[in-house]
Every structure is written in C-alpha cells, then in structure tokens.
Amino acid sequence: xxxxxxxxxxxxxxxxxxxxxxxxxxxxxxxxxxxxxxxxxxxxxxxxxxxxxxxxxxxxxxxxxxxxxxxxxxxxxxxxxxxxxxxxxxxxxxxxxxxxxxxxxxxxxxxxxxxxxxxxxxxxxxxxxxxxxxxxxxxxxxxxxxxxxxxxxxxxxxxxxxxxxxxxxxxxxxxxxxxxxxxxxxxxxxxxxxxxxxxxxxxxxxxxxxxxxxxxxxxxxxxxxxxxxxxxxxxxxxxxxxxxxxxxxxxxxxxxxxxxxxxxxxxxxxxxxxxxxxxxxxxxxxxxxxxxxxxxxxxxxxxxxxxxxxxxxxxxxxxxxxxxxxxxxxxxxxxxxxxxxxxxxxxxxxxxxxxxxxxxxxxxxxxxxxxxxxxxxxxxxxxxxxxxxxxxxxxxxxxxxxxxx
Numbered sequence: 001x002x003x004x005x006x007x008x009x010x011x012x013x014x015x016x017x018x019x020x021x022x023x024x025x026x027x028x029x030x031x032x033x034x035x036x037x038x039x040x041x042x043x044x045x046x047x048x049x050x051x052x053x054x055x056x057x058x059x060x061x062x063x064x065x066x067x068x069x070x071x072x073x074x075x076x077x078x079x080x081x082x083x084x085x086x087x088x089x090x091x092x093x094x095x096x097x098x099x100x101x102x103x104x105x106x107x108x109x110x111x112x113x114x115x116x117x118x119x120x121x122x123x124x125x126x127x128x129x130x131x132x133x134x135x136x137x138x139x140x141x142x143x144x145x146x147x148x149x150x151x152x153x154x155x156x157x158x159x160x161x162x163x164x165x166x167x168x169x170x171x172x173x174x175x176x177x178x179x180x181x182x183x184x185x186x187x188x189x190x191x192x193x194x195x196x197x198x199x200x201x202x203x204x205x206x207x208x209x210x211x212x213x214x215x216x217x218x219x220x221x222x223x224x225x226x227x228x229x230x231x232x233x234x235x236x237x238x239x240x241x242x243x244x245x246x247x248x249x250x251x252x253x254x255x256x257x258x259x260x261x262x263x264x265x266x267x268x269x270x271x272x273x274x275x276x277x278x279x280x281x282x283x284x285x286x287x288x289x290x291x292x293x294x295x296x297x298x299x300x301x302x303x304x305x306x307x308x309x310x311x312x313x314x315x316x317x318x319x320x321x322x323x324x325x326x327x328x329x330x331x332x333x334x335x336x337x338x339x340x341x342x343x344x345x346x347x348x349x350x351x352x353x354x355x356x357x358x359x360x361x362x363x364x365x366x367x368x369x370x371x372x373x374x375x376x377x378x379x380x381x382x383x384x385x386x387x388x389x390x391x392x393x394x395x396x397x398x399x400x401x402x403x404x405x
Contacts, residue, residue, distance in 0.1 A: 023066040027086030029097035034074035035221040036099050042299030045289045050306035060310045076106040083110045093319045096305055101168040117321045121301040125171035129385035129392040135350040136301040138268050140175045141379045142355050143243040146372050147266045148179045151241045156213025157185040164220035165192035171397050172218050178398045188212050198223040200230045214239040232259040250294035252364040263360040268339055268353035269300040272366040281338035307335050329388045347386045350377035
C-alpha cells in the first residue's frame with residue numbers, strides 16, 4: 001500500500017509537472033473565406049485533426065499544442081499583418097500556412113527576421129532556398145517532370161497553357177516551356193489570367209484557333225475554375241494536364257461530369273488512394289469532419305506538417321529552428337505518413353514524396369495510370385542550393401539560377 005501510495009504520488013507529481021509545462025503555440029494562417037476558402041478549409045481541418053491527435057497522445061515533449069488560427073481571406077497584406085501578430089505579439093513557436101505562392105512570398109521576409117520555423121504546406125512552383133522554410137508539398141521535379149513527358153507521349157507535342165497571373169502560374173509556365181523544349185515540343189499558346197476572372201469565351205476561342213494537342217491548366221481559385229464548365233459547354237474536348245487539379249481543387253467533385261473528363265495530374269496525395277494507411281487516415285478525418293467534401297493534398301500536407309514538426313522537436317529536444325535544422329542536416333528527418341515514409345532533404349528542406357499519375361474519366365472516376373515511387377526533391381540541390389552550408393533566402397527558377405562564384 002505504501003508503495004502504491006508512493007507511485008500514485010509520483011504519478012500525480014508528474015501530472016502536475018506536465019500541466020505546468022507551457023503550451024507550444026502553433027500559428028496558423030489559412031484562408032477559410034474568400035475565393036480560396038474551398039481549398040483552405042481542409043487545411044484548417046488537417047491542422048486541427050493533427051493537433052487533437054498529438055495532444056491526446058501526450059503532446060510534444062510533454063507540452064500540449066495551442067493552435068492559433070487567423071483567416072487572411074486571401075489578402076496578402078493581411079497575411080503580413082497577421083504573420084507579424086503571430087510572430088511578434090503571440091510569440092508562436094512555429095508558423096504554418098499560406099495558400100498561394102504570393103502569400104508565401106509575402107510572409108517569408110517577415111519570418112526571416114525571426115528565428116521561427118515556417119512550414120509551407122502546399123505543392124508549388126518550387127525553387128525556394130531558405131533556411132527558415134520547410135516545404136511539405138510536391139515541387140516541379142516531382143510533378144511537371146513526370147506529368148509533361150507522359151502527356152507528350154500520350155497526346156502529342158503541342159500544348160496550350162492557361163495559368164493564374166502571379167508567381168505560381170508564371171514560374172510553372174516557365175517550367176513547362178523548359179521541359180517541352182527538352183522534349184522537342186511546342187507551346188502554341190499561353191494565357192496568364194488575373195485571379196477573380198471567371199469568363200473564358202475569348203480564351204476558348206483562342207485555344208480552338210491554336211489547335212493544341214492538350215492543355216496545361218494551372219488556373220487557380222473558384223472564379224478561374226469556371227473555365228471547365230464553359231469549356232465543356234463549348235465541346236472543347238481536349239486532354240488536360242495539371243499540377244493542381246483533382247488532388248488540390250477537387251474539381252471532379254465540385255463540377256458535374258463530364259467537365260473534368262480527360263484531366264491528368266501527378267500527385268503525392270489524393271483521396272482516392274486505397275491503401276490501409278490512407279484508408280485509416282481518411283476514416284479518422286471523416287469521423288471528425290463528416291461534411292468534408294474532399295481531403296485535398298493541402299489539407300493532407302497540413303496534417304503531416306504538424307507530425308513533422310513533432311518529429312523534429314522531439315529529435316532535437318528543442319523548439320529552436322537552429323536545433324531542428326541540425327536534425328534535418330542528418331538526413332533522418334522523416335515521418336510515416338499516410339502516403340508512406342516521407343523525409344526532408346537536407347540541402348533544400350523540401351520533402352520526398354511517392355508520386356502517382358492519376359486520370360479523371362467521363363463519370364469523374366479517378367484511376368491511377370502510373371506509380372513513380374518515391375521521388376526526391378533534387379532540383380535545388382543539383383543547382384547549388386545547400387542550406388547545410390549557406391542560407392540563400394532566394395527563389396530560383398530555370399532562368400534564375402544561383403551564382404556559381
């Protein structure tokens with residue numbers, strides 16, 4: 001009895017000690033209103049699910065997580081205002097979020113003036129070499145370098161591009177031009193469309209006149225997605241490829257068939273993945289959020305970001321960015337995610353992913369055309385970005401490479 005009493009006393013002391021531990025503050029910036037809300041809401045939900053699970057299992061180093069979410073509503077000035085508030089006033093331990101590449105670039109200089117780690121959870125146009133940023137989404141060598149050769153081989157060498165008119169669309173189109181040139185292909189048209197534009201009659205006429213073999217669709221947001229219904233009404237009937245459709249914007253769920261028929265994409269996550277690990281993840285997600293239309297890759301990556309943060313902090317035994325980066329530099333910053341094991345590349349601080357090429361059929365059914373296995377985020381390391389040695393704080397593209405001197 002004395003021993004049991006002593007043990008209970010010890011347990012109580014541990015419990016009191018843990019209760020006294022300050023919470024880890026996670027600052028989250030995700031749009032849950034405005035033109036991008038349909039993509040941002042799953043990101044909030046992915047973060048909430050991960051925080052709930054981690055807190056139930058004891059937190060991180062015995063500390064519970066406090067999630068502080070602010071909604072920038074797609075406004076980059078508000079991203080900066082809220083970012084400063086979270087970093088300087090709330091003193092968050094880590095900042096996560098941002099939907100568009102423009103919002104990420106608005107945040108990065110603010111984060112760089114602190115020693116706070118920043119997780120960007122979207123697939124994107126690639127190229128950011130910045131020690132403050134850890135990228136969880138797929139990048140061009142994982143998406144465009146798989147998708148575009150497949151599209152050329154299957155449908156032909158002439159492509160027409162419709163892209164959102166900001167850094168994501170512009171740089172993604174540059175990647176397409178480079179890969180098409182390497183393949184001997186031809187870009188027969190490019191249109192860069194401001195966010196919010198929803199009328200595409202002239203664009204559809206331009207495409208019909210150019211007579212491409214296929215379209216690269218990297219248009220962004222609810223308004224620009226109006227293209228698909230208008231294209232279907234005009235019987236455009238062209239194969240389409242994209243780095244963001246299906247798994248990110250789940251247009252095959254949002255539009256009536258066959259508007260997304262013949263759409264193809266390469267993705268590390270899409271809700272139709274049928275593996276025991278993916279199905280367990282989907283079951284837990286939909287139990288908490290039964291009305292979620294689709295678990296998009298942004299939400300999935302947001303969920304993984306919290307678990308990657310947990311792994312880094314626990315291996316580093318520290319929440320400091322410099323200590324977490326020492327773990328990344330070992331090459332052993334990995335988690336077992338629903339897609340399989342993913343790891344952070346030491347040179348670029350981007351994430352490896354298992355990539356699959358998926359297609360949408362006439363009834364909007366999704367099929368897996370090809371499994372590429374795990375692809376490393378190699379491009380930045382190949383061109384000279386090495387965050388284990390220097391912090392470039394730059395974004396590189398095929399036409400903007402690091403200075404060799």
